[in-house]
Amino acid sequence: MPSGTLKTFQFLGLTFDWTTIISTSMAFVLVLAIVIFLSRKLSIRPGKRQNFLEWTIDFTNRIVKDQIPTAEGSTYRLYIFTLFLFIFVSNQMGLFLQFGSDSAQIKSPTAVPLVTMTMALITLMVARFAGVGKFGYKGYFRNTYLAPIPVLLPINILEQFTNFLTLGLRIYGNIFAGEILLTLISGFALPSDKLSSPLSFILAIPLELAWQAFSILIGSIQAFVFATLTSVYISQMVTKE
Numbered sequence: 001m002p003s004g005t006l007k008t009f010q011f012l013g014l015t016f017d018w019t020t021i022i023s024t025s026m027a028f029v030l031v032l033a034i035v036i037f038l039s040r041k042l043s044i045r046p047g048k049r050q051n052f053l054e055w056t057i058d059f060t061n062r063i064v065k066d067q068i069p070t071a072e073g074s075t076y077r078l079y080i081f082t083l084f085l086f087i088f089v090s091n092q093m094g095l096f097l098q099f100g101s102d103s104a105q106i107k108s109p110t111a112v113p114l115v116t117m118t119m120a121l122i123t124l125m126v127a128r129f130a131g132v133g134k135f136g137y138k139g140y141f142r143n144t145y146l147a148p149i150p151v152l153l154p155i156n157i158l159e160q161f162t163n164f165l166t167l168g169l170r171i172y173g174n175i176f177a178g179e180i181l182l183t184l185i186s187g188f189a190l191p192s193d194k195l196s197s198p199l200s201f202i203l204a205i206p207l208e209l210a211w212q213a214f215s216i217l218i219g220s221i222q223a224f225v226f227a228t229l230t231s232v233y234i235s236q237m238v239t240k241e
Contacts, residue, residue, distance in 0.1 A: 024109045027090040060084050060227060067231035072238045084227040091219030094179045095212050111176045120168035123230045131237030143240055167229055171222045178215040185211060
């Protein structure tokens with residue numbers, strides 16, 4: 001892990017962090033490269049790459065179908081697919097690409113709360129757009145905040161706020177904690193570490209590999225959970241109580 005204070009810069013009165021910008025941009029480029037690589041030379045008789053891409057699309061389409069069985073579900077298939085792939089790649093980046101300098105660092109974008117909270121906000125805005133598009137502003141308000149009875153208005157408002165917090169903080173907490181533990185494990189094997197020794201180096205290698213494998217599983221599950229909850233929130237907005 002790089003050390004030092006993260007550098008930021010000002011633009012139009014706003015503060016931007018180089019770590020977030022570079023890490024998120026790298027995740028975007030990786031997702032784009034993966035999709036382009038898998039979708040090259042599409043044919044009626046698909047090869048291994050096309051089969052994997054189609055399996056991933058079918059997987060996310062099933063998530064949407066299970067949660068949004070109505071006709072509106074097809075509208076959000078591409079969004080869920082893109083969201084799932086971006087989160088999956090972002091979750092795994094910190095396991096293999098933690099490097100940088102004092103001015104910029106590379107790690108999982110989802111280990112930054114600003115990124116995960118932004119994705120949660122986008123998801124909830126998409127869900128509200130779906131609700132307003134189907135029922136109109138008045139119908140959306142009645143269906144979301146006054147159902148099943150108007151007296152539940154304060155609880156329904158609180159529920160929407162907690163949905164935003166849990167959706168963003170759940171994935172951040174899991175990925176951030178995983179990267180911290182990987183850093184601690186690898187630190188025991190570094191010669192500069194006061195606790196390092198030949199024995200600790202030997203023990204750290206299998207422990208590091210085991211935790212990386214477990215972190216890959218956790219990152220995959222979190223991508224699935226985020227995509228599923230996104231579909232659930234959209235379904236709540238387009239389904240009349």
